[in-house]
Amino acid sequence: MKQHIFPALRLTVVCILLFMGIYPLLVWSIAKAAPASGEGETITLNGRVVGYKLEGQRFTADRYFTGRPSATGYNASLSGGSNKGPSDSAYLTEVRARIDSFLGHNPDIRKENIPSDLVTASGSGLDPDISLQAALVQAARISAVRAIPERSVINLIKEQTDKSINGIQKINVLRINIALDQLK
Amino acid sequence: MNAEITGIVLMFLGTILLAVPLGKYIGKVYAGERTWTDRFFNPFDKMIFRLSGINPDKNMNWKQNLAALLTINLAWFFFSMLVLMNMSRLPLNPDANPSMSADLAFNTTVSFVSNTNLQHYSGETGVSYLGQMVLMLFQFISAGAGMAACAIVFFAMREKATPHNSNFYNYFVKSCTRVLLPLSLILAVILLFNGTPMTFKGKSEYVSLQGDTVQVARGPSAAMIAIKQLGTNGGGFFGANSAHPLENPNYITNMAENMSIFLIPVAMLFALGYIIRRKRFAWMVFGVMTIGFLLLLLPAVYYEMKGNPALQQLGIAQPHGSMEGKEIRFGSAASAFWAITTTCTSNGSVNAMHDSLTPLSGMFAMLGMMINAFYGGVGVGFLNFYVFMIIAVFISGLMVGRTPEFLGRKIEAREMKIAAIIALLHPLLILTGTALSSYFYVHHPGAAAGWLNNTGSHGFSEMLYEYTSSAANNGSGFEGLGDNTQFWNISCGIVMLLSRFMPIIGPVAIAGILAAKKYTPESAGTLRTDTGTFGIMVFAVIFIVAALSFFPALALGPIAEFFGMK
Incomplete structure (x- = not known):
């Protein structure tokens, strides 16, 4: 073992220089050419930053589309999920409460039309998206609160839908809410 | 076909297609043959060796190689403890995060x-x-150390192998510079241009559309996320790991990261075929691993896409499957695919919370770690498989009445003892740990009050998963477990330590001892190890040793939960 101590120490120092120094600095300097210089892309509205492009934020008001439940209350500096198992009784009570609350706010919707992503917490607590179904079941409420025709809310939803390679049609909640505020 | 399924088929096939040429490249790198990256890396590596005072061409035997590996790991241990326990006094801490307690620093190190x-x-x-x-x-x-240990075993398996024919430092440095570094740079750039941050600035703040003030954590994350996937490490920059939108912004990055998880583990098999000049043998290993992998993958994808039966009873729709703990941009199929690749390969990064998987998917994730040899971690996955092959050769030899021979060398009592100890160590550590923690939980309800986030059999699964993950050097978790306590930090630390180094020492020793034996060329009387029949034997050994020893524990956890939900 003795003959290995000095090579081990010296090699460790070289690795520190290489993988804690050169490698991250290289990535960091490439980041200067990336969107927002690698500092996280923000969304600006009237000269004010209103959010990060990739991260979801909390919407509770009836006049906005609500995003997915978050175990951390959309805390962007402490991410995480609920870590509740599928059969846990406290968890199922919580989901039931979310369903009831949703039905209370959206009296025209029938329970079997609520998609599960609206009543289950996301993995990160910062999921920026909801499914197309989750947006459509909120259309009636939003049109009533904002006194705009339901047709135009649905059109907005269609406009804001993107479909990724896996075929899931999803809507970015922050983006659609900004567009909603600008809707005449 | 359903587009969610197409997505995971693409990831699987794409990885295999990339792994074949990468494996050949890795084989050439270890063998010291010419590759197209030499022009850049030859002077680079020469400088590293000169600065470290190492002669990479010195031939060492297995004991010297292991001594080198263990010594350098000891140096790393002290360096890490020193930094983690003094972070608050050191630079690069814009958010003023605290230093770690001794037990947490021990666990993390x-x-x-x-x-x-x-x-x-x-x-x-x-x-x-x-x-x-x-x-x-x-x-x-x-990761480099694991790959180097694997390379030592590869060279000992060659026909012309002698006891002194490899050099740990050589393989270690080349694994890091010629394999991990360039691949990490590529992945990091993909992530950067999809929005993953790489900045040394601290948290930023904004006021949301609805008027909430939000603090946003950022940091030099892109560099770390790339290597965490490629080196089967899995430790994320942010708490939510690759479920976090900054770590994994969209489905494209999800594909790139998920493919990186098992790219090198698969490529190592083709490197094996190249180094020992037995392609058929490498494909046999690949075949057994792939069948095992698919057997875990398919039911997990099925159950996640089907949804949670308990939510079905509440009367809501589950068009996208079980969504608790998952992100919309990935969906349930890609989350299940990730869960199985990350547990089979000892990576342990997650893009969905495993604690919220439906019971049987959670079980298949655990089985991936209990077996720990279907692709497995970079380097060490093959070492686990090697142990199972030694046992399979021995049992097959006894069954047909021939001297057990593996690649031309006799397997005798000493090698078998080592193989048996290594194969049994894994269940021993997991089951002992789980039994101890269960005992403690029941008999000291006060001290253990904050441990479990779930009741009943799922709570038991949280403890079982934690030790399984530690022993498999995986690192994922049923994260509901309140694990930052002295009990968990120290017990998991010990389990991780033993199950990292014993399964490296064992196979390197076996391979070294075998290489010193006389090589007998294959004849009609040789038990062939590159056939489907032998593949089935290895599979049977894995199933009996690895899977069945865990059956009672799984019956108390996920299986009980599954039947309780009907």
């Missing part, structure tokens, strides 16, 4: 030195940027 990346802290609040960079250093060098 062992976790990263052993390529596990079990995290009992949360990335946003538990470490400084300097701490993250140290952990990233270990993501490179622990």
